[in-house]
Amino acid sequence: MGSLWNYLGLGSTANDEKNAIRALPSSWYTSQEMYELERRAIFSRKWLLTTHKLRLPNPGDWLRYEVSGFQFVLVKDRDGNINAFHNVCRHRAFPVVTEEKGTSRIFACKYHGWSYGLNGKLAKAPGYQELDGFDKSKNGLLPIHVHIDANGFIWVNLDAGEKPEVAWEDDFKGMDRLPRYEHVKWDDFAFDHTWEQEGEYNWKILADNYNECYHCPTTHPDIPSIADLSAYSVEVRDGGIIHDGRSKPEQVAAGLNPASTFFFPNASLTVSPHFFFMQRFVPLSPTRSIMKYEVYRNTKSSDEDFEKINQIYKRIMSEDKYLCDLTQKNLNAGVFVNGELHPEMEKGPLYFQKTVRDLVVEHYEREQKAKQEIWPARQNLPKTATVSEKDISFCSSLSCQTTECVQPPATIAW
Structure with missing residues (x-):
């Protein structure tokens, strides 16, 4: 088993706040097998x-x-x-x-x-x-x-x-009652529009990118207009990553004080006085994803106020797509394995990656004990469907004839 963890890049890593920490290896962003395991371990089980x-x-x-x-x-x-x-x-x-x-x-x-x-x-x-x-x-x-x-x-x-x-x-628990939501009047908002961006990148690259602002001074010229980068921080809590931009007084007065929160595994919510928008990182394959956005407008805001913040975020999201596209291209090349992440400035990606790692490893170990893949979302057949169970078992055994994978028992109910 130890050699398998080494292959997956799951060797022990330091967790000292004064040390850089190695990220998940590139194979986790390119592997079809890992993508299928994530479908079983994460997207079939988590909210x-x-x-x-x-x-x-x-x-x-x-x-x-x-x-x-x-x-x-x-x-x-x-x-x-x-x-x-x-x-x-x-x-x-x-x-x-x-x-x-x-x-x-x-x-x-x-x-x-x-x-x-x-x-x-x-x-x-x-x-x-x-x-x-x-x-x-x-x-x-x-x-x-x-x-x-x-x-x-x-x-x-x-x-x-x-x-x-x-x-x-x-x-x-409690993530819907964060202090940042206390004064939001959700009934003042109305759905406005959706938009999306499809790209050649793994969904986890999107989450890694979203959950740090270490790259913001280099890539996002609009960010200083809505947040104080010198005070930017993230807090990890339960299934969320809470971003704190600490907007300046003049930004707050102009309604340019967004509060962003990431909800594991693949969604974020950004709320401001003039709009809120949801972002979903939708995996299509190991190396393809779509960023889908739903934008809601405060019905009491002027066209000018709404469009200003709306266009700022569309530019920021487009800049992020550029980063993710080119990063994935290098991961696909087979040269880069992983780099070292900053324990504070990249706290968000580290928390996200650890959560992914824990979930897929735990699920894989359960499958090893059960000697079969476990698909939590799969339809449960009635006990009377014995012929279907045998057919499923027979089909599963075909892929194992020339490998060391274990065959599911004949009585399995998928």
Whole structure:
């Protein structure tokens, strides 16, 4: 096992605040195997900040999202509840929605005509009413756990269990009641627009970059207009990284005093008097990601005030994309392994990388003990689906014929 940890770059590292600390190795930013492990260990298990309830004002309103290959739908039902489901028809896996957003009375699959209520229950399966053994109640859309925090932000957890293994409070208790949110009147804001940037970089490069301002004096000429770089700091807490720019009095007076917080694993929230915006780092592959942004405007702010802060951040985000693109290109080349991070100025990336490391190693060790891959988000089959279990086991064994990987037991229920 020791040789494996060395291969992964998980040898012991100093954690002395007076010493530089080696970053995760480049292989963690290029490996397909690592990407798949992150899908299982992180994106299938952890709570993901997704949007704000302001985007779903009316019954029937829905939004489609994707993260790390998992596509899902958020919808407001007739009772005012916000539900989430995998965007997968239970019949033959065609998406139940193919647009980015909409308003619907039902979800109707355009493949074979199966339809579902806004609560996910199967409403109609043409021809199946003639089958005695078919149970509609067991063929609704695959549900996803939803949590709405004290400020109205919507979180999802893809764990297929009746209750997620990780409770929202385990990672984020109190993070929605930080002092920076005490005086924010969320109802004064309205959704304004989305935008995105796709790039050739691993999602973790985006998070590393976001969570330090060591690069700000070199790269972001706009930052001094909204923050005092000489006093810039980050605080790590539970599942978050709290950025403190300590804006100057004249910046506060102009409404240029943003408060930014990163929520592990892949989202951030920046709040200012004139707008707030959410940023999601969406993995597409080991070396491709999309930065997706949702921008909300204070309805009491002038066009000038809103556009000033909005354009500042669009420039900053574009500058970050440039950094991430070229960094990934060098990581792909196979020369650079890793560098040494500053224990204070790069505290954020160090905390983020340690969290990633701990989660994937823990999950990998669980898989080794179970002698199979563990996909928390995967559909749970009924106990009667014995033929499906055997088929799954047979398919899994094919990739192990010429390797040392262990075969899953024949009774596995994915």
